[in-house]
Amino acid sequence: MVFFKDVDGNWHVGALASLLDLVGAITTFSYANCVSTVADFNASYYSTEHVEIESRVMADKGKLIHVVVQVRKKGNGEVIAVGNLWMASNNLTIAQMSNL
Numbered sequence: 001m002v003f004f005k006d007v008d009g010n011w012h013v014g015a016l017a018s019l020l021d022l023v024g025a026i027t028t029f030s031y032a033n034c035v036s037t038v039a040d041f042n043a044s045y046y047s048t049e050h051v052e053i054e055s056r057v058m059a060d061k062g063k064l065i066h067v068v069v070q071v072r073k074k075g076n077g078e079v080i081a082v083g084n085l086w087m088a089s090n091n092l093t094i095a096q097m098s099n100l
Contacts, residue, residue, distance in 0.1 A: 010049055016071065017043050020083030024067040027055040028087040032065060036087035039064065047080035049073050063089050
């Protein structure tokens with residue numbers, strides 16, 4: 001049994017939300033080299049089929065970083081989900097977090 005798929009074999013929306021959140025956090029870490037927490041998360045779903053993912057930093061406001069994650073249908077590039085995340089930086093690195 002695959003838990004991220006629904007009965008039709010498409011992505012479960014909860015799994016897709018988790019993916020948007022994770023990719024947003026990874027994008028912020030890659031950009032700012034610090035651990036961050038989601039301050040605001042908004043997801044829009046258009047479909048839940050086989051996917052490709054693109055993530056970009058759209059704005060840097062110091063402690064707040066805005067990330068947009070787009071999930072596209074594999075093959076034709078049709079957007080099937082968009083995550084808008086405002087990430088709040090705590091300026092800790094992974095090494096510092098592991099010492100807490």
